[in-house]
Amino acid sequence: MANDEYGSRPRPRRKTFLIIALGLPGLLGLLAVLYSIGALEGNTPSLGPKNxxxxxxxxxxxxxxxxxxxxxxxxxxxxxxxxxxxxxxxxxxxxxxxxxxxxxxxxxxxxxxxxxxxxxxxxxxxxxxxxxx
Structure with missing residues (x-):
């Protein structure tokens, strides 16, 4: 029974959907953080202490x-x-x-x-x- 092509194979769409479902909120979160610190306004502030x-x-x-x-x-x-x-x-x-x-x-x-x-x-x-x- 080894190497027979009968039975169900894993669905690659489930993995793709999972990657998109987890990656999209992460990307949106990163954009929100960049916007809140002003990096998307064109003048990137330093993240460290200001002198x-x-x-x-x-x-x-x-x-x-x-x-x-x-x-x-x-x-x-x-x-x-x-x-x-x-x-x-x-x-x-x-x-x-x-x-x-x-x-x-x-x-x-x-x-x-x-x-x-x-x-x-x-x-x-x-x-x-x-x-x-």
Whole structure:
């Protein structure tokens, strides 16, 4: 009974279907990851840590229970874009009175004005960069 051609042979279509069924979601997942990190936008970011030097300065303008914080800063480094998060703290209590994220592309400066949660103590405010991505 060896080498007879009777009986059922394995169907190659099952293997092909299995390869397609498992490969297609994997390919779509890879494309989704590449899109989310910006690799499909034409300017591929580095996947490692970004080297940068940043500086930030803040000024507060408070009148009664209303206040605004003017944030200005610079960032230099080897990347073409950065996402910089700046936290504004009350200098005396170290409680957060403001938080703002800036998208920096093609320039070295960032800044803006945002509302401040008040009251701000007599010691003023402190600004610090909490995250750079």
């Amino acid at each position: 940068y030097r940043a500086n930030v300065d803040c000024q507060v303008n408070a009148a009664g229970s209303q206040g605004t914080v003017t944030i200005s800063g610079t960032i230099t480094g080897d990347a073409t874009r950065y996402s910089v998060t700046v936290e504004v703290l009350d200098a005396a209590s170290h409680q957060r009175v403001g938080l703002q994220t800036f998208e920096v592309r093609g320039t070295k400066t960032f800044g803006g004005t945002s509302a401040a949660q008040t009251p701000i103590g007599p010691a003023g405010i402190e600004c610090k960069i909490t995250k750079v991505a």
